[in-house]
Amino acid sequence: MDDLLADFVAETREMLEASEGEIIAWEADPSDTARVDTIFRFVHTVKGNCGFFDFPRLAGLSHAAEDALADCRAGRREPDAALVSAVLAIIDRIALMVDAIEAGEEFAGEGDDALIAALGADFDHDIAADIPTDTAPTHAPASTILERCDVSDDADATKKPDNTAAVQRSIRLPVDLLDRVMSGVSDMVLARNDLGHRLRQAGNQPTIDGPFERLTTILSDVRDAITRMRMQRIETVFAALPRLVRDLSADLGKQVMVDLEGGDVELDREMVEMVRDPLTHIIRNAIDHGMESPTDRLKKGKREIGLLSIAARQSGNTISIVVSDDGRGLEEEKIADKAVSSGLITAQQRAEMGREAILQLIFEPGFSTADEVSNVSGRGVGLDVVRDNLQKVGGSIKVSSQPDVGTLFTMQIPLTLSIIAGLTVEVSDQRFAIPQSYVEEIIHSSAKALDFTRVGETALVTFRGQRVPCLMLSEVLGLDEGDIAEGEHTMVLLRLASGDLFALAVDRIHTHGDLVVKPLAPAVMQNGYYAGSTLLDDGQPILLLDVTNIASEYGLVSDARTRVLQNAEEAETQAEKDVCRAMLFTDFDGRRCAVRLELVKRIETAPASAIDRSAANPRAVIDNMILPLIGLPDGPIPAEKIRLLRLSDGDCELLHAVREIDDAVELNAKLKPVKDDELIEAVTLVGDRTVSLIDGHELFARYGEPPETTAKPVCRLPGSDWARTILGPLVTSAGYDIAEDSSGPAEDGSEICIMLEEEYEAAAALEVPMAGPLIRLRSLPQAKPGEDTIYRYDREALVAALHKARVAGGTR
Amino acid sequence: MTDLMVMAQIAGRRCAMPAHDVQSVIELGTVTPVPQTPDFIAGITALRSQALTVIDCRRALGFPAIEWNTDPRAAVVSVGGFSYALILDAIEDITTIIGEPGQVTGGFGAEWSRVATGMIETSSGPALLIDLEALIAGPADDVGNLSDAA
Structure with a gap:
């Protein structure tokens, strides 16, 4: 509890400081x-944090301020000087209260109500002016309005805003309960996958x-919500x-650029806290000891701005965070000497140690190579603490x-349980x-283009003009090689957190999807090849x-190698010219x-059966979408399977059939415009041969059309089994998409709604606004006079009504 | 002593495992082999959404891999927070232990001494009391090989 409270105080302080500038602005x-x-x-x-603690006054204040600001954000209220002062007064009060809590x-000061009232005063007036008060759909400061009620209600009124229940409700739970819920949900996901698999086998039902859907x-x-409970x-x-780097480098007279990657990687809230200190520590070290001063850097022929890159990646049950700098690097000799002189290792041991092993010594207790202690790092609290802290949570740290x-x-850093793609x-x-x-x-x-070759025992492939090692x-x-010839494998190109790229040759690719990763027994994990296990749909x-x-294991992770330099070069070349890249292919x-x-x-690769040439313009079915297809030869389709380029301009999609796909290339040569063929934008040279560059504008102007499915109007059905199983297919065959139950009705009238008579009456009685065209169905063959309804088994009338609605919708 | 024991046969010998440690006995389904692991790890299999590591007990004891009829059922045990399915020759019975585990002069033989806590008397005769942790750790020389490889 005390820890939590301290966190709360610290966090609030931090935010107060951060928002101070904003408040003044x-x-x-x-x-x-x-x-x-x-x-x-x-x-x-x-306000949210207050929910965890019993700070009714703090909650009341922040809640009131939040309401007022929410109204400003929603445009229900114009911020004015009075409101600003009132909010500022509340923020000041929050700061004082936080001090008291710490x-x-x-906190003894009185007058919270007055502060809240100051927010509301103007507001009450505004509502009355803008919206009739009885129907006001505002959740707005009930508390502040209550505040202004007459004296007899005063006791209640002061209680209301003080009641934490009025605030976003939250409770605290033991972590292992959350864990249990999480693993329960994971199991449910697996059970669902299994069920889905069986349903697919059983056919459409x-x-x-x-x-099931x-x-x-x-x-x-549910899974999202559960995951969010723990993940951050x-x-x-x-x-x-960035701020830390900026401050540090300014203090130390260095210039450092920071590059962050993988911020969307999620990990356990607890782990986030575990990461913070080590990361800060390493960054301090990197800037203080690693980076040279700008003049030194220039002397060494480096850019004067140092690059510090921090990348996070998730793999199975671990997150790897890589911090790399392009500074002076670690000095093996110096570290070894220091280790020997401090008695960490003997001179003999040292002689036997490889460079890698010597570098890892920096994580030993009491180790600091800095010549003098600076005020930023090197105060004796060293990397050993970082390593210990990481090891405590089952993590590790390495340096190269x-x-x-x-x-x-x-x-x-490990994750105890995770669902990953x-x-x-x-x-x-x-x-x-x-x-x-x-x-x-x-x-x-x-x-x-893959160009599989063997250099010695090492296999190489070419990827975007770069030779990449291949495993x-x-x-x-140690499995059988299988009957696939060397170089005929499917290559999965993998990029490691360190930025290194390598190819993994596999026989074939199956699906991709969410996997629930479970840890494996230590005996299996020991060999280091596996990060965990997961269950397929079939269990x-x-x-x-x-x-x-x-x-x-195969030495494919570089020692910070040329990566940092490479990246900088890449960035430079990219900045220099905007490279135009194109997909090269041979048409029929x-x-x-x-x-x-x-x-x-x-x-895409589509079977010939997916192609329909009956109409004037050929079409093909890809992923249940009918798309226009161009580039087919005149005669019969030459192969059973045909390669298709799926082109998209953002809205429209079309397919271009190709005989062979070559590679993605950069168009460096001059583009020579072509006049005689409108579909060709220009001719250019790629590798000494001419290539016709297709004119995307003309192509989409001529053939593009939005995919069929998205053009379908939407129909909302009554929420009963009858509607779904009997009415649904009829509506679908009439050219409608069925609206999903979970989605809210579209407000713009773009979808039509079918309602059973009982439902309609209920809705009408509740005065639910109904947008869009409506078809009412009655259960009895006889119509009640004066009501525009259709008997629910009157197929013809129903289809006609749907058709009419569709035409009306189309002309809208 | 009224401790219940699960009686089983491993490599033709009667062994006992504390019933408390045996979570369940399951029909062993498909076992996915795990490449690059010591050969006493037969693979992994699924029990509901849980992955079990399947241990071939004969090999875990260091006996050679010869064809041997094993029970289609496997005993599920939990060691160190992980669950394992043990492939045994046969799962026989549950019985009560009579007296304390004892030792036999001269030991139980090289393979057995590593995994046996001692000998126990049960109502159906003497049996070796198995130390599951030691059993799952696998034969000593395999462990050596592993660390060499790693």
Whole structure:
């Protein structure tokens, strides 16, 4: 409890400091909505946090301020000087109260009600002017209005705002209960997957599919909520880093640029706190000891601005956070000498130690190589504390470094339980999962551009003009090679948290989806190839590969190598020119064509049966969408399967059939406009051969059309089984999409609504506003006079009504 | 002593495991092999949403891998927070222990001494009391190989 309280005080203070500038700016210009947002967030958070503790007065104040600000944000109220002063007074009061809480005293000052009333005074008046008070849909400051009630209600009125229940309700729960709920939900997800699998096997069953879909939606909602209970984005830690880096580098007279990546990686709230200190510590070290001063950097031929990059990635049950700088690197000799002189290792031991091992000595207790103690780091509280703290939660930290190139710290932090997106691959008839976050790209080996070669024993592939090492998963795991010829494998390109890229050759790719990762027994984990296990839809367990470990086993993780330098170079070249990239392909006339890469949404492979050439313009069915298709040869379709480029301009999509897909290339040569073919924008040279660049504008102007499904009008059905199973198919066949139960009705009248008579009457009695066209169904064949209803089994009338509504909708 | 014991056969010998440690006995379904692990780990299998590590007890004791009829059922035990399914020759019975575990002069033989806590008398005769943790750790030389590989 005391820890929580301290956290609360600290957090509130932090936010107070952060929002101080905003408050002053807001005072200067009350109409500045960005400021209102910041202040709103502050009071909102305070209010939320108060829910955990018994601070009714604090909650009441922040709640009132939040309400007033919410009204400003929603445009129900114009902020004015009076409101600003009232809010500021409340914020001041919050600050005082927080001080009192920290001191463990009861805050004595009176007058909360007056403060709240000051917020409300103006407001009450505004409501009365704008909206009739009885129907006012405002949740607005009930408390403040109550405040102004007459004396007899005074006792109640003062209680109301003081009651935490009026605030966003929250309770505290033991973590292991949350854990149990979470694993229960994970199990439910698995059970659902299993059920889904069986349903697919059993074929289409409308009576079951509907409820099943609903179950799926509900489950995913619940899962999200449960996950959010415990998870927090690492952004919350990252957010403070740029400022920290700025301050530190200013203090130390250095110039450092910070690059953050992977802020959306989520981890356990507790873990977030565990990460904060080590991360801060490493960053301090990097800037203080690692980075050289700008002049030194220039002397060494580096850019004077140092680059500090921090990247987070999730893999199975671990999160890896990599902090790398392009500073002077660790000096092996110096570390070794220090270790010997401080008696950490003997001179003999030292002679036997490799560079890697020597570098890891910096994590030993009482180790600091800094020549003099500065006020930023090197105060004796060293990296050993960082390592101990990480080890306490089952994490680890490693360092690698190259002199004058940089230093790279890799922290691994476990997650107790997680659901991650993963890719299922198959090799030698066995399936394995790979965390999606590592997957950069999947390349089917038939692509010529892959250029699989062996240099010595090492396999290499070419990816975007870069030679990338390639591991055979079957070799790694010691499985049979299988009957797929070397170089015919499917390549999964993986990018590690350190930025290194490598290809993993697998036999084939299965699905990707959410995986519930469970830890494995230590005996299985010991070899370092696996990060956990997960269950497939059919309940078969498969193993999740520990990509980072496999890569480092094969020496594919660079020692901070040239990566930092490389990145800087890349950034420079990117800044220099805006490269135009295109997808190169050969069409059925044998022409070499290219289409701008931005247009290519995906490469599809479709069976010839998916192509319909009966109409004037051929079409193909991809992912249940009917899309226009161009580029087919005149004669019969030459192959059973055909490669299609799925192009998209954002709204419209179309398919371009191609004989062969070549590669993505950069268009460096000059573009020479072409006049005679309107579909060709220009001709250019790629590798000494001409290529026709397709004119995206003309293409979409001619053939583009939005995919069929999105064009369907939506129809909302009564929420009964009868509607779903009997009425649903009829409505669908009339060309409608069925609105999902969970979605709220569209307000713009774009969907039509079918209602049973009882439902309609109920709705009418409640005066529920009904948007859009409405079809009312009655249960009895005879119509009641004067009511525009259709008997529910009168198919013809129903179809006619639906058609009419559709036409009306179309002309709207 | 009224401790209940699950009686089983491993490599043709009668063994006893504390019933308290045996969570359940399941029909062993599909076992997914796990490459690059010591061979006494037969693979993993699913029990509801839980993944169980399947241990071939004969091999875990260090006996050679010869064809041997094993029970289609496996005993599920929990050691160190993880659940394992043990492949045994046969799962026989549950019985009560008579007296304290004792030792036999001369030990139980190289393989057995590592995993046996002692000998117990039960109503159906003597049996070796198995130390599950030691059993799951696998044969000593395998562990050595592993650390070499790692």
